[in-house]
Amino acid sequence: MPAHINPNVFLIFQPDGVVLWDFERHSQYLLAPEYAQRLLEFAYENRAIAQDDKIDRDLQDQKILSEHPFPQSEWGWDPLARIFHVGTKDIRQDLMPTNDREWAVCHTALCIETIKQETPPFRHVPAGPIAPLPEPDFSTLSSKSLWQTLLGRRTCRQFRQEPVSLQTLSNILYASFGFLSEREAQINEFVPKYLRQRRSSPSGGGLNATEIYLFSLQVHGLDAGTYHYDPADHSLGFIRKIQDPKVLPSLLMGQYFSAELAFGIFIAGRFDRMWWKYGHSRAYRVSLLDVGHLSQTFQLASTACGLKTWLSAAFKDSEVEKLLSIASSAEQVLLFVGAGYSDGEDIDAASHRLLSQLKDELP
Ligand SMILES: Cc1cc2nc3c(=O)[nH]c(=O)nc-3n(C[C@H](O)[C@H](O)[C@H](O)COP(=O)(O)O)c2cc1C
Structure with a gap:
């Protein structure tokens, strides 16, 4: 046989x-x-x-x-x-705690073992000749109810190409990706100094193993170009100018309407920060989930500030990396999410025209 x-x-x-x-x-x-x-x-x-x-x-x-x-x-x-x-499913664990004390012992031992090694630092791109971000102002965000915001968020594919103010951009960046000074006092005393940063979204292991890049198209007082967002300083580090807004659709697999956005964000996973604490590739799932949380918070913050949003996981990874000057394979771009003023059309203009012509043939 x-x-x-x-x-x-x-x-x-x-x-x-x-x-x-x-x-x-x-x-x-x-x-x-x-x-x-x-x-x-x-x-x-x-x-x-x-x-x-x-x-x-x-x-x-x-x-x-x-x-x-x-x-x-x-x-x-x-x-x-x-x-x-x-x-990455049903991973065996050598020590499986059976009670609260055993769990605390295992978990604490892992944390102590981890912090013996140096943490891979966050990226820092020195700020270039750009307007500094204004202090965040949360009056607009505070005036919207969560329910209004949840109902208002929708993926749009037509934007009015109206510039967004630097103040609005600053508010959204801080609310979505900034390390919140408002939370500093609440962090438990046992958490080491270099792991005390908290955002409005949860992050796997509290590691904030992500980097945020701005692709500015139409923001008052900011050159069109790419920037790295420093969540600790709430500042932008200039990377490069973009002359032609069509660069964005060409990166995003031809999704032409992305050129109408006021700005977009590329969210990258910092795998080296994940590896630092989690040796198993199951943590790759956590990287993806981290990015999903940040993206949703960004969309809600943008919606509460009167913008509409669009997102895409389809892009030319290596070209995006070049544009963002990402040189390390331990950092990988995972998602794009953008915002701009819009009347709320969820179908792009060209598809809308085409569908209108095909109306009688549609099933
Ligand atoms: C991870 C992810 C990737 C997406 N990628 C795209 C995309 O490449 N292009 C696009 O037009 N929409 C994309 N979308 C948006 C979805 O099509 C949209 O969320 C869905 O149609 C539901 O509509 P709503 O967001 O208005 O509720 C993506 C959504 C998610 C969560």
Whole structure:
């Protein structure tokens, strides 16, 4: 009977040999050449497991080979998404606390171990020749109810191309991404000094493992261009001028209406800050979730300030990195979210015209 090979494994070629990675059981094996060779024979030659052969038996014992088909759950996407999701699911923990004291001991030990290493610092781009951000003013934000704001937020795809004031931009940046001085006094005394920054959104591990970049198109008193937002100083560090607003749609996969925005934000994950505390790739999920929280807060803050918002996860990563002068692979751009004045159209003008012509043919 031909053997079955576990479908939840992949091979990765490392300098010291071939590693077999069982991503469902979170196990890795550095294969001796004869084991790698034998697996290829099973893959190509319809071989049966020989019970008197040590290599075959080892592969069977480690559940890499079986005489019976391996159970497989349905997965609609490609293998890469499955490897990531299943590979970060049901992670084994060596010490599983069973009561409150044990949990506190485990958690505290992890925190102490972490803070022995130096934290990767936040990015700092020295501010160039730009207008400083005015002090945030929260009178407009305070006058809107949460419910009004939640109802008002919607993704729009037509904007009026009216400039936004620097004051409004400052208010939104601070409310969405600034380290809130208002919260400083509330931080627990046990939290180390360099982990005491808090935003209006939660952040995985309290690490604020994200960087914020402004793409300014139409903001009074601010050149069109890219800037890094420093959440501690509430200031902008100039990166580069943008002459042509069409640069933005070309980065955003042709979504032409993005050129009508007053400004946009690229949110980047700082994986090195995540790695500092969380060694397992499951924390990649936390990076994505961090960005989602920040994006929603930005959209609500912008809505409360009378703007409409639009967002996109579709962009040319490497080109965006160049524009933002991101040189480290430990920092990766994950989302774009923009704002501007709008009458609230959720369909872009060109699609609207096209759909009007096709009206009679639409199902
Ligand atoms: C992660 C994410 C990525 C998105 N990417 C795009 C995009 O590339 N282009 C676009 O026009 N809308 C994009 N959207 C907006 C959705 O289409 C929109 O939120 C959805 O249609 C619901 O409408 P609403 O936001 O008005 O409630 C994205 C939304 C999310 C949450």
